[in-house]
Amino acid sequence: MNDVNVYRLPMASPDDVSELAKLIDNGVIDPKDICAIKAQTEGDGYSRGYSSLSFELMLSEKMGISRAEVAARIPMLMIGLTGGLMSPHYTVFTRKEVEAAESGVKRFSVGVKQTRVLLPEEYGTAIQVKLVAEAVKEAMADAGIDDIADVHCVSIKCPNLTAARLADATSRGKKCVSTNFAEAGSKAKGACALGVALALGEIQESDVTDEAICSNWNLYSNFATTSAGNEQVACKVLLMGNSAKSVSQYHIGSGVMKDTLDLAGAKAAFKSAGLKFDEVIPQGEAQRVATVFINAGADAMGSIRGRRTTMKSDYLAAYQGIFAKAVINAIVGAMIGDTMILASAGFEHQGPLGANLVAAIVKAEG
Amino acid sequence: MNDVNVYRLPMASPDDVSELAKLIDNGVIDPKDICAIKAQTEGDGYSRGYSSLSFELMLSEKMGISRAEVAARIPMLMIGLTGGLMSPHYTVFTRKEVEAAESGVKRFSVGVKQTRVLLPEEYGTAIQVKLVAEAVKEAMADAGIDDIADVHCVSIKCPNLTAARLADATSRGKKCVSTNFAEAGSKAKGACALGVALALGEIQESDVTDEAICSNWNLYSNFATTSAGNEQVACKVLLMGNSAKSVSQYHIGSGVMKDTLDLAGAKAAFKSAGLKFDEVIPQGEAQRVATVFINAGADAMGSIRGRRTTMKSDYLAAYQGIFAKAVINAIVGAMIGDTMILASAGFEHQGPLGANLVAAIVKAEG
Amino acid sequence: MNDVNVYRLPMASPDDVSELAKLIDNGVIDPKDICAIKAQTEGDGYSRGYSSLSFELMLSEKMGISRAEVAARIPMLMIGLTGGLMSPHYTVFTRKEVEAAESGVKRFSVGVKQTRVLLPEEYGTAIQVKLVAEAVKEAMADAGIDDIADVHCVSIKCPNLTAARLADATSRGKKCVSTNFAEAGSKAKGACALGVALALGEIQESDVTDEAICSNWNLYSNFATTSAGNEQVACKVLLMGNSAKSVSQYHIGSGVMKDTLDLAGAKAAFKSAGLKFDEVIPQGEAQRVATVFINAGADAMGSIRGRRTTMKSDYLAAYQGIFAKAVINAIVGAMIGDTMILASAGFEHQGPLGANLVAAIVKAEG
């Protein structure tokens, strides 16, 4: 049986890994048990790398292994760029084998896998979709989850196209999905999301074509949240769900907010995770929330419920992803009285256009 | 008796005054009845002037008077800079005398006044506080409101210190509150808010000193929302409340959100305005909302409920006022399913530090 | 014969048209002679409209005609977004018939024309290229210029694709060049530039295909500077050159800076315009400069002379056009000791990629 734990810890700056260091020093966390870290880092895009380096460095010292070994062992999913009431923090997942009998109750579990290294010309294609789908299936097995209905959040980090990679593909006579890196990145993220959808039965194998990626928005996963990084070479999958093989104290649930004002969708997520409430989450229940992961989608639209917004037109339009994250963080944060919850932005097949995907991990009762 | 009406109209761009023009052309609005316009304009600060000019131009043509006469007659309170789900729009207030008997029921009313022209050296001083307090009292009378408890929102636009005004004061041997225009502007806005507080009995005359302005944060008004503009020379007061002398179909209420997550404060505002609900506002009730004015305060703080935010530290910190408005717009907008509500930012004595002041105008029942 | 004058005037804000008003009131400028205004406006994109409206309003009052008539009569080319040492200002061109004999000397002249109204599906296509080329030819005739070698700067404002226009085209079963407005805008600007190139013999008719636009960067004009606006419906051409039929006191010249560090290209422009200097422009000669128009191209590249820049990668990358303008304004401004010169950004077939096109208007000697 697996004992899976969840530690949400604040960071004072992108390189502040002191809270985790303390828990290791105190013996609360055995670094060998850490199976993934997912962080909401402030600052610009480089802060993600700064944060990763800081974790690798600290863990390599605590674990007595090289930084490269840390990096190979522990997937780090860094979500950059904060705004509004978003509070920089990270969530550490630990997992260890324990002796216990199955109780028939499903509890929180995580699975971690990665695809083989992808070729630049495969980024954003049906090949990537299928490789991701396989990795998701393997991550389910790793998490001890048999039923796709028990999967609630699949977080993926995939490689971005870069000038060097484009040159490499070109030199081998291959064509990449786009010579525009932003567009190529969008397609790579979309391919990951469709990979999740395929693995979880939300779309069919026949839906998966190169053309459908970032074009047929009727295809999507309600559980995928994907991002791309120049430093990645393969797709790293962090899958979260509930498993009969877990004795974790936590339980995960999820829900879809059809648009950013759809409070009912967020409430459904908290109820799915096990919170007990009617319309308003009482403080006692809110305190059971270990963390929340939201995939924000407001930046896909220039209006909401018939009202025009300036997200796509204003002089701050370049930061619309940050605004999309800030507003959903505020809305869901207000619901539980805590804005130290994670929001990432990404509309590419991650839920229907304009939707927000909410996954909540809560302490189980009793 | 006064019949006061409220028209909330969308704008496609800062110069789009077409919706009001249509209502005038249709005979729905007689432009002579317009007593104030309060707008949420997109774009940068210049859009406020662009919008004002567009209104003046259209109204001067419809009314057959000069633009200067329009400007002198109709206060225009332009709140610039939008983000997130904020939807550019404006609210037109009309007022006309009608024959009717007092019913004993208080209904929505507006009062409009302005102080005398201020000297630059008076900006941000106790003198401004007292002049504003007098104008607020007069605006109450203008609105037909006797009881300060019936006042729910006082919107003020005051002059900003400029290089030319500073030079003028200096040439006359006078000292302004600051040679830093941002600081001087803050103090001018703070003085306006304290003027409201003084008029409404929220502070005492003895509290009003030059030193207290933007320094003693225990002094504040829960009803003031103030802004400053280079184009202003006096303080323009738009006061909203309920009056026994009004036969408006509308009613106004207000509430204080102690911090940006304090949903109870926002609900209190809607209940105070007359909405009937327990925890969640049903769609039918939400449709009674004519408009909402929020004075946002999140940008006064670098944390919320113990969680650090990046509002004051990040590379987008210059836009923290926009983020403060975007998050409160999202939270309150989600409550009523509509983000075409106005948010202004201003922490200077406009509620306790970090609070949001919410005023809602709703259609009265029956 | 034409007498053409050039007035470069500062603006204190986007709506500040007071300097032109003064020259009209003083009798220096007869508003009937104004044939074009080209402005460098500060603020965001809306300031361009604000500025245009302010000019229209003032001129309609001075000229006793409607604003629509002003707009139809005087093309206004507003270049928005300033930064660095750029100084907001505008240049007014006047032209009037005078009795005089041809002297054999060519002097500064302007020609103004516009194409027919374009259909949205024609934006960014070979059809636009050809319509622009015709209008350029007509503008040459209007300017009294026979020889294409006498043309030094062709400034064009064309329509942008908007949601409404795309919908219109779609409703008629037509396809626009892109559903991405930024891409469509780029192609429209590119088509204008190729239209200039075609008219001036810089490319051949056979080069003009839909596919070549914003794709074959070997095709370009060294004299075109183009921009697009949502408010335009046709392409407005303002052509500047030297004509034997002009008795202007001014003379225009131009040069190409191959990259932003190519000082020799800028010097060639000043020499072509008639300044006398060897390496450094003496103050006396610099004072002969009436104005400078630069089409900046640095934002087309992520490096310069082998040095990587952060123009395309940094958190301010959304503003790279402003940085491109700010740096060329500084470099050329330093050469003449004055940064109140105009810079627009636009790489689409406006010179070779990464080049800056410099046109200088100077007072003729003697």
Added chain:
Amino acid sequence: MNDVNVYRLPMASPDDVSELAKLIDNGVIDPKDICAIKAQTEGDGYSRGYSSLSFELMLSEKMGISRAEVAARIPMLMIGLTGGLMSPHYTVFTRKEVEAAESGVKRFSVGVKQTRVLLPEEYGTAIQVKLVAEAVKEAMADAGIDDIADVHCVSIKCPNLTAARLADATSRGKKCVSTNFAEAGSKAKGACALGVALALGEIQESDVTDEAICSNWNLYSNFATTSAGNEQVACKVLLMGNSAKSVSQYHIGSGVMKDTLDLAGAKAAFKSAGLKFDEVIPQGEAQRVATVFINAGADAMGSIRGRRTTMKSDYLAAYQGIFAKAVINAIVGAMIGDTMILASAGFEHQGPLGANLVAAIVKAEG
């Protein structure tokens, strides 16, 4: 005798220290000889820390010492925030003792010193000025420079006031210069600059008062460039000049540009450094430039030579320091055909208001 070397190396990202690693691996640089690193990092403020950490990490591995030892040994002056044509890079200074006789020729030399740890209440005060002045004197000695006329650039990094430091001072009953961190930081940087001015005889001891700091702008150093960081506890001085005790191949010179258009000031700097040219720097001479350090001052002013700029008023005004650096980088870069030169911003007593301080290091002839 000292042999001092200068290596200017490009970085592909804030953590890219590969070029230095290569030179160490090749044996070109012995890491024990590195006496300082000064970098121009892209990205936001956190990139400075990211870069420092990356250097410390790499050097600790190459040198077999701890990161803390690297940090204690090698001052790293990271200048963050790039724009325009600025090219991220770093300059490595090495110094080693060599057997040689004095030749009578002065060559490039560096001196490195730091003050004692400062108390938060000392930041931005006359005490800091005096401590810095002493450290500058010691750094001169360290560089083997006797004559203050041989000093050309003094780069200082000092501590910033932080919430924790303010709390510490307050808890001990001490008052800091400001509770506004931006203002406190300005004063700390100003105090450093005045410390340089005092050491170099540019001001008198009697000029040094708490009140003068960031208030009496007639006091300044033409050689100081200062910055502040939250991570610093003492003031680190990197002094550059020419010394009879150096056998370096390089020579340093400097000049003051009275304003950003003052090309003569920049030329004077290059001539002072030893370049031979009349008005234009020939390519062969430009190639002798090892690097250039500029302290930009354009952001201190809202106008230049009577022309209003939008530096202080526009929606990008928060980034005016970046624009100030971008424009001076462009102007001086154009002069030598290379924009991989360093620009920092800082107006506080670093030259007269609005001036730019230019220091150039060039390869000596023969």
